[in-house]
Amino acid sequence: MKQGFPLFVLVVSALVLVKCKSWDWGESSPLGKVVHPNDNQDDTAKVALGESLFFDTRLSLDETVSCASCHKPGLAFTDGKAVSDGILGRKTARNSPSILNAAYLTSVMYDGELKNLEMQAIVPIQDHNEMGMEMGALIERLRKVPEYQEAARRIFKRDFDPWVLSRSIAAYERTLISDDSDFDLFYYGKKTHKLSKKQQRGWKLFSEKLKCTQCHALPYFTNFKVENNGYTPADAEDKGRFRIHGDSSDIGKFKVPSLRNVDYTGPYMHDGKFETLEEVIDFYAAGGRNVLNQSPLIKPFKITQKEKEELVSFLESLTGNWYK
Ligand code: HEC
Ligand code: HEC
Known part of the structure; x- marks a missing residue:
């Protein structure tokens, strides 16, 4: 028993340390609650699918660029460059913004012209300089990935399509919250x-x-x-x-x-x-x-x-x- 005590203290302090690393406001985040659109309610499996898609370079024409290439987690979901590198050495026209707290945006993009994250998600995929992918070809490609096709059937009760793609990526983005500075x-x-x-x-x-x-x-x-x-x-x-x-x-x-x-x-x-x-x-x-x-x-x-x-x-x- 004598030896058990310090071990107990160690475990408790380790737990406290882990907890202190990030702050959980529970229901009372200063940013308020994330509002999920009626046609895209929060769902753990959907978020996991969105996360995989976000990091998947198969979303781009030559399979070299993913969303995370320009929105890197370690850089607050930006890329540290003046303008970003898209496919085939092409450059974006603008600087990549952080997508932390994008869940709260009332309009999306520097021009504020897009209504929601669902609409935004398909823009970079089809953008000539960013991912350069034609939507029909992309869906054909991703339906051949068993995990994606199965997840689409399980979560959305349909084949993998642009709806599944944009809903799940947006659902993942709504989990990227920064309220503990x-x-x-x-x-x-x-x-x-x-x-x-x-x-x-x-x-x-x-x-x-x-x-x-x-x-x-x-x-x-x-x-x-x-x-x-x-x-x-x-x-x-x-x-x-x-x-x-x-x-x-x-x-x-x-x-x-x-x-x-x-x-x-x-x-x-x-x-x-x-x-x-x-x-x-x-x-x-x-x-x-x-x-x-x-x-x-x-x-x-x-x-x-x-x-x-x-x-x-x-x-x-x-x-x-x-x-x-
Ligand atoms: C009239 C509204 C307005 C005011 C007042 C204002 N800003 Fe800004 N700020 C903007 C806009 C718009 C941009 C983005 C401009 C662009 O990208 O071309 C910006 C960009 C920035 C950026 C760059 C952020 C990034 O990620 O690129 C910083 C830092 C900043 N502002 C700090 C400040 C500080 C400090 C003050 C007070 C001295 C201030 N701003 C006052 C509107 C404002
Ligand atoms: C090649 C780099 C690149 C890739 C790949 C890319 N983005 Fe972006 N992203 C940008 C740039 C640059 C902007 C700013 C464009 C503008 O506002 O005109 C942007 C803007 C955004 C915004 C708007 C943020 C705001 O504050 O309004 C969101 C959300 C976003 N991207 C998510 C994604 C998702 C999801 C993907 C993958 C499907 C993706 N991006 C792929 C570079 C990239």
Whole structure:
């Protein structure tokens, strides 16, 4: 018995350590409950199928690219590149966004033009530069994979088809939640968790002095709107949401990205031209580039080197424990 005691302590502390690694809010996540569409209710087997598809390179023409090639789990589901590498050495037009918390998006893509994740899932597959796959050929290919065909019959009571593909990938994406950053524990966890003094000063700068929260609003760190933050000149090749409706008031407007896990989502902006958060802050401090349609919320401000470091340190506190 004498020897049993330390072992018991060891096991208990190991359990506590494991539990502390990530935070479970239970029913009360600061992000609220994930709403599943009526025609795509949550289901464990469906999520598992979606996860396999997400990591499967057979979804692309030459079987080299999967969703995870551009949305890598270890990089908050981005890829660390300015623009991404698709099939056959082709490049995407834009920077790959994080899909953590995509479950909460009210519109999908930088232009905010797609209604839901189900509709989005089939876009990269058929995109010439991304996965370059023709849907008919893809379904034929995936029906020949016994696990996929069997799962489709079992879960959806139908043969593997675009419906099965898009529903299961979207169901998997809705499980990718990030709500346990140091900031979350500090701000929503009844202050039982401490942010460093530096990070707290950064949070005050962000929310009170610079009012970045007007667009990067809590709890998602985005207001989900399409805004012009002064980054994109009217003569840029990529004019943002303008390409959807050809409405000149949309020139330079892009969906406000969440800043959760921003330490891992660089390089920054839709074209990935800023390498560091310091560069982003310098850009905002200059009052943007004074472009057509620039939001009146983007105005020049003075910021010291010390404050800049505080702001970056706060932004780093938005990193969650999504990595498994
Ligand atoms: C070759 C790289 C690449 C591949 C492969 C890829 N994506 Fe993306 N993804 C991107 C880029 C770039 C964007 C931004 C496009 C835009 O908004 O115009 C994006 C956007 C998204 C978004 C929208 C996020 C938001 O905040 O609006 C979701 C969701 C998404 N991808 C999921 C997927 C899924 C699911 C797959 C696989 C079926 C996939 N992606 C394959 C690069 C890629
Ligand atoms: C008028 C709304 C608005 C305000 C105010 C605003 N932003 Fe943004 N922010 C955006 C938009 C829109 C983008 C994406 C632009 C693009 O991709 O071209 C963005 C992008 C960013 C990015 C890059 C994120 C990424 O993953 O690429 C960071 C970091 C950022 N903003 C930080 C801030 C900070 C810090 C402040 C306050 C000083 C601030 N923003 C104020 C709208 C805003």
